[in-house]
Amino acid sequence: MAEREYNFGPGNPDPGVFPAEELGAAAQRVLSRLGTELAHYPDPLGLPELRAVAAERFERNQGIRPALEDIVITNGAMQSLVLSAQGLARPGDSVVMEEFEYGGTIRVFKQHGLKLVGVTLDDEGMRMDALERVLASQSPKPAFIYTTSSYQNPTGTTLPRERRERLLQLARQYDLPVVEDDTYGDISYEPQSEKAIYAYARPGEVMYIGSFSKILGPGIRLGFFVAPQPLHAQLMQWKIDGGTSALSQMIAAEYFKDHLWEHVEEGRNSVKDKRNLLLDSLETEFSDVEGMHWTRPDGGLFVWIKLPESVDRARVKELAAQRGILYATGQAFHPGDEDVPYLRLAFGWIEREDIAPGVRLLAQCVREAMPARV
DSSP: OSSSOOOOOOOOOOGGGGOOOHHHHHHHHHHOOOSGGGOOOOOOOHHHHHHHHHHHHHHHHHHHHGGGEEEESSHHHHHHHHHHHSOOTTOOEEEEEEESSOOOHHHHHTTTTTTEEEEOOETTOOOOOHHHHHHOSSSSOOOOEOOOOSOOOOOOOOOOOHHHHHHHHHHHTTTTEEEEOTTTOOBBSSOOOOOOOHHOTTTSSSEEEEETTTTGGGGOOOOOOOOOOTHHHHHHOOOOOSSSOHHHHHHHHHHHHHHHHHHHHHHHHHHHHHHHHHHHHHHHTTSTTTTTTOOOOSSEEEEEEEEOTTSSSHHHHHHHHHEEEEEEEGGGGGTOOOOOEEEEEEEESSSSHHHHHHHHHHHHHHHHOOOOOO
């Protein structure tokens, strides 16, 4: 058993900036003025005040303000994924997505009977030449195109504008809706240069998914989607949960009323510092290892590392566990569950002082696992 744990596993924001005291004060203010509001089911669309916060975020980041009636508060961004699978597809349909994708997304789509078709990625995200070939080969046509367009999980890549516009062109050509997952959109380390695909689309072409959990914490379970008609009606017929917790929404809206951008900036700065330390540590420990490659994300919470082909990946995992190093294997992000030569290091949750020694120990594990055993 390792004496210390180096946890690069969870895709969580930095717990050190969780505003426990301020949220507690917001909760007290909300509770002091509550009447009979909680004796009713919540608005199916969500609390208007929190939907207004989502609209303000979208306008500041994307330059356009969606109509409040197009915004729906959900039980985390994950519920939006479930609604997309239910409202835009049927069991047996295929969904086109990035070659590597968040394991939770993969599980949701598979549990709803959808077939997943991966599209090759490079350092700028989904390749449009590959997407074009995939769409041309699918018969019957897919239900929709799914993409994490900015700071993708697990790779950290971001689609440049020309790829976003080409993706929309292809979606129109094949008459497909686009589900754009932008849950990491607020965690940007440089000035945002790419607007959401939604911002370039015509009404009803794109379902945009956002999250409050990634700027507060996953435990609050608050996300949202933006979808004009006819997508809106297709999705809402499946939102039969009785509404998202009104109390959670009230507390979050009360907190964000005075702290939204200040909190977003504090969270960005904290994880940017951790990202920089992680990249520096990787350069120090792995620069001489032939075949190693890693992404340098401009936002999000992840670095995606390609391991040399000569590494015994099972042995790396075994050695890492002995030293208390936790990370996610590439296999966890492959729609076909293939054992691919990658691993993901998440840097939001881990303590800053654990990053450099954790990478140093990981480098020892990789070297000890070369060459791979037959």
